[in-house]
Amino acid sequence: MKKHNFSAGPCILPQSVFKESSEAILNFNHSGLSILEISHRSKDFMAVMEEAQHLALDLLRLEDKGYKALFLQGGASTQFLMAAYNLLEKKAAYLNTGTWSSKAIKEAKLFGEVEEVASSKDKNFNYIPKNYSIPADADYLHCTSNNTIFGTQIKEFPTVNIPLVCDMSSDIFSRELDFSKFDLIYAGAQKNMGPAGTTLVVVKEDILGKVSRQIPSMLDYQVHIGKDSMFNTPPVFAVYTSMLTLRWIKQKGGIAGVQKLNEEKAALMYGEIDRNPLFEGFAALEDRSMMNATFNLKDEKLKDLFEDLAKVAHINGINGHRSVGGYRASMYNALPKESVEVLVNVMKELETQA
Amino acid sequence: MKKHNFSAGPCILPQSVFKESSEAILNFNHSGLSILEISHRSKDFMAVMEEAQHLALDLLRLEDKGYKALFLQGGASTQFLMAAYNLLEKKAAYLNTGTWSSKAIKEAKLFGEVEEVASSKDKNFNYIPKNYSIPADADYLHCTSNNTIFGTQIKEFPTVNIPLVCDMSSDIFSRELDFSKFDLIYAGAQKNMGPAGTTLVVVKEDILGKVSRQIPSMLDYQVHIGKDSMFNTPPVFAVYTSMLTLRWIKQKGGIAGVQKLNEEKAALMYGEIDRNPLFEGFAALEDRSMMNATFNLKDEKLKDLFEDLAKVAHINGINGHRSVGGYRASMYNALPKESVEVLVNVMKELETQA
Ligand SMILES: Cc1ncc(COP(=O)(O)O)c(C=O)c1O
Ligand SMILES: Cc1ncc(COP(=O)(O)O)c(C=O)c1O
Ligand SMILES: [Mg+2]
Ligand SMILES: [Mg+2]
Ligand SMILES: [Mg+2]
Ligand SMILES: [Mg+2]
Incomplete structure (x- = not known):
């Protein structure tokens, strides 16, 4: 898999x-x-x-x-x-x-x-x-x-x-x-x-x-x-x-080609971070990275449930760096949009189950 | 091949x-x-x-x-x-x-x-x-x-x-x-x-x-x-x-294991360099490398024939470094003895055809 x-x-x-x-x-x-x-x-x-x-x-x-x-x-x-x-x-x-x-x-x-x-x-x-x-x-x-x-x-x-x-x-x-x-x-x-x-x-x-x-x-x-x-x-x-x-x-159309996809992935990801009441972004809005989205759970008690759901969905590598904590979704050029959709769905699922 | x-x-x-x-x-x-x-x-x-x-x-x-x-x-x-x-x-x-x-x-x-x-x-x-x-x-x-x-x-x-x-x-x-x-x-x-x-x-x-x-x-x-x-x-x-x-x-038995094979390959290679009247070794006898055998054709006119024979035998990478000229057969650990045999046979074949 x-x-x-x-x-x-x-x-x-x-x-x-x-x-x-x-x-x-x-x-x-x-x-x-x-x-x-x-x-x-x-x-x-x-x-x-x-x-x-x-x-x-x-x-x-x-x-x-x-x-x-x-x-x-x-x-x-x-x-x-x-x-x-x-x-x-x-x-x-x-x-x-x-x-x-x-x-x-x-x-x-x-x-x-x-x-x-x-x-x-x-x-x-x-x-x-x-x-x-x-x-x-x-x-x-x-x-x-x-x-x-x-x-x-x-x-x-x-x-x-x-x-x-x-x-x-x-x-x-x-x-x-x-x-x-x-x-x-x-x-x-x-x-x-x-x-x-x-x-x-x-x-x-x-x-x-x-x-x-x-x-x-x-x-x-x-x-x-x-x-x-x-x-x-x-x-x-x-x-x-x-x-x-x-x-x-x-x-893929050079940098312009991959940029378009990167913008879509980032919009999807930050859209959910902002919409979902369980999460909050780490970086200042205007300085957000299109590559690495850093975010936290507002309620630490949901940690295990969130991480279990992510695991079941075959999601890898979203733990944040120790200097920030929380989560980091890196969305480099080769990451398919589908992967971001899967992560966003896990975040929505957490909201349903929490 | x-x-x-x-x-x-x-x-x-x-x-x-x-x-x-x-x-x-x-x-x-x-x-x-x-x-x-x-x-x-x-x-x-x-x-x-x-x-x-x-x-x-x-x-x-x-x-x-x-x-x-x-x-x-x-x-x-x-x-x-x-x-x-x-x-x-x-x-x-x-x-x-x-x-x-x-x-x-x-x-x-x-x-x-x-x-x-x-x-x-x-x-x-x-x-x-x-x-x-x-x-x-x-x-x-x-x-x-x-x-x-x-x-x-x-x-x-x-x-x-x-x-x-x-x-x-x-x-x-x-x-x-x-x-x-x-x-x-x-x-x-x-x-x-x-x-x-x-x-x-x-x-x-x-x-x-x-x-x-x-x-x-x-x-x-x-x-x-x-x-x-x-x-x-x-x-x-x-x-x-x-x-x-x-x-x-x-x-393979650690360094002792591969050393045994390396000694066999080197003996085969230097044996032919010394035996074959068309070739001569470059390095002083007592300082010869078990890894890289450097040698020359005594008669430069045989160059094309030797290299053609080697090519037909699927031999790769025997050209000497420009500071030495001639040939260099590198016989690192992973080189099978069979490859040295093939090269030795090409050298013998050259002697026959020359
Ligand atoms: C922005 C940035 N600079 C430098 C480095 C260090 O790179 P390297 O591990 O290749 O030395 C990293 C590693 O993640 C990085 O993200
Ligand atoms: C004995 C020896 N030292 C140093 C070097 C240089 O190594 P590198 O190209 O990895 O810098 C070589 C390369 O062939 C070598 O054979
Ligand atoms: Mg939010
Ligand atoms: Mg940094
Ligand atoms: Mg000789
Ligand atoms: Mg040297």
Whole structure:
């Protein structure tokens, strides 16, 4: 029995991607070889890496605009330090909207001064700060587009004259944005892009090479660019599966196509959270994430009944993160609308039975 | 038609591992979920990570001896810098036996003084230097157990009073050694251990915490140890597939079991290289690698015929690395003896036809 998987990441991917990647492990491209045993320098894999890079830039509409797409290892957590290693000469500005922003700030402090331009920590990160000022002399501004844990999302990005760096781990490829506003975008694959094990980095080349420190090869964006993301052995299978997922997004009509479905799912989900007297949302209304809906039961005594009903309905992964409690329904690109309908029905059923 | 895959890495894995990992993508542990969509914090994946760590230490006979096993990202190339970041306070000693040692030295130099204790660069790394002296005041000695590109392998490791660090990327789990001689062992998975995308680090805890510099979280062995290798999202599928491969080694009788087969394959291969008047080996006899046999045609004019015969026999991946030329037959644990027999027969056939 297939589950309705609301897991926050790693998370559900398109069923066609599971099927194709499973087959490629037995026989990749009719080569008589597994995708797991081919050389990363083989023609077949070079083509995969190229297509993945091309699709990423194409979907973001960043082709021929001075950007490079890299598929690295180490997760977004490694980007917390790489961004600073490559860009922070003296001072950087950080917007603190949650756990992941806070961790990015912690790593950046090892490399220079960090000015926190605003924080929503005062309300356990349930909103996105607005109207803050950004130091014009900062080397860059760093922000987190979607706060996976707290279920908030930046709807309007600040306009700045310094490089704009964004951790888009949990909402990349889910909604249209003017991506050319950003100079460095990074995202762990394991939400909208593929399995855990690779990290997409999209970087505008002209912001690089400006810090005075020496950068170890594996942490240097310019080194990876110089080798087209093949400086060392890439995570072959994770890149291949990401490429399949990017193809699937393209087939769905690109970001605009999946965005439409994401909006429908979010409307359904938040509609029920608001309508149903047993539940309340966690995040400020105007900052609600289209990806991760965080909500609570008003009456804790209904916990067991709600969770039993969800289990019977084959629902997986709705427990909230410990820093928020309650529930979190993650509705990434590949989650079918039907899964949201099932969850909404469970919420309605609880109302009937309670 | 299944190929005889002599690829230097990524490389052949056991057929049972291909089968099981392919199935787990469709339905992992009868959970109704793909291994690619489960949370890394799920009970099922935590069990995988634990078993992988346990098997690694068990096979190396390092359990209860103060070591920790970690499954990280970034490949052995990231270990070049992490080893130095975590251990190099003032000066480190490096043995230079090839391309990978040279790259490790390059990264270490960013962190302190590097004393190259010996090098075989004078003969294009076709041998292992012996009888060199090691500075007693170095923070550690770094060596490369098997030189994937040149086909040499250290048979006897130096006895030292300083921490011994070893890049075992291309021969880990292939032969019995007294692994307790080493204080830090690292290896990219993509040879004897699994697919590309994870790196095994086995570290003796008491050598850590002695440098004065601050270490970014993702580069700090102590941080990863503190979180049992789950500080951030691990490369779930690569760890799972490595765990399956380690189970397979265990079933084969552990390292002793696979070593026996590796010795047979190497004897067969080098036997033919030496017997056949058309071929000659590249590496010094006493330093020949059991994993990567490097050899050349004496008469370059036979190149096309040899390669055609190999192709017809479904042989894959025997081209030598550009720094050596000629051929390289990589005979990792999972390569069946039958594949070596097929290659040897092609070499004999060439002798007949030439
Ligand atoms: C927004 C965001 N940033 C960073 C991370 C950390 O990513 P990783 O585990 O790949 O290092 C996560 C993980 O969930 C995330 O959601
Ligand atoms: C001995 C050795 N060390 C290091 C490396 C580099 O490993 P990675 O590509 O995983 O960074 C290799 C790759 O083949 C190798 O054979
Ligand atoms: Mg967050
Ligand atoms: Mg309500
Ligand atoms: Mg080498
Ligand atoms: Mg000969």
